[in-house]
Amino acid sequence: MESGPSPSDHAHPVGRGPKVRAAVLAATLAELTGGGYAALTVDNVAHRAGVHKTTVYRRWKDRESLVVDALSEHMAADIPVPDTRAVETDLRELARSLVRTMTGATGQAVVATMLSDAVRVPEIAELRRRLFDDRLQRARPVIARAVERGELPAGTDPDELLKTLAAPIYFRLLITAEPVDETTADDAARVALAAALAGALSRPREAP
Incomplete structure (x- = not known):
């Protein structure tokens, strides 16, 4: 009796270089969204992307x-950098795009990954730092x-202002589990x- 096909048996060519990278990264996001970090395997990612594991x-x-x-x-x-020529609307667009991203299916997978046992893996713990730095x-x-x-x-x-902008959104998402929406972003x-504007987020002046 013949064994069933392996995931790689169904792989179809998706091109080279950037196309392969895009297909694999999209498949990784889909696997994260569908089953979470714990269930993610390279085999399944390769199968979904249509490439071989190697x-x-x-x-x-x-x-x-x-x-x-x-x-x-x-x-x-997913979180583009706005340029509306006005800081008030720029900040509002940044906050709204963050809310939209983090409340979508992939954003929820991001949150789950950050809060799961994956944070004990050095590479994933480093991911949190890399994501925020980026x-x-x-x-x-x-x-x-x-x-x-x-x-x-x-x-x-800039960093202190942007952290102040994001802090209440992440606090609701990660700590209190309160709903977030455009009103949250605008606030x-x-x-x-x-x-x-009050000068609370300015760098301290260096002593002469």
Whole structure:
């Protein structure tokens, strides 16, 4: 009696280079969303992506590195950096896009990954730091432009302002499990802007 087909038997060519990478990362997100981190395997990712397992291992050493890349790229693409030429609307758009992302199916998988046993894996613990660092780096120009336009005090610390913006959203999502929506986002943006305008988020001046 013949054995059933293995996942790799169903793999179909998806191209080379960027196409393969995109297919594998999309499959990783789909596996995370469908079954969570604990159930994710390289075999299943390869099967879903339509590639052979060896193709995946040539690019990623293990499932942790797969998850790191998939979530990093998803967050970068799903939370665009606005440029409305006004800091108030820029901050509001940043907060709203964060809410939309984190309350969607993939965003919920991100939250579950961060709070599951996966955080005990060094690579996944590092993922949290990388994700936040990446978001800060991408959004810093929003604050820099606002300072240049004179909408924010000189010396405003971009990272502190962005953390103040995101903090109430993440607090509701991760700590109190309260619902978040556009009102939550708008309130977070308003509070962060008020704190910045009051000078509470400015870098301390260096002593002469």
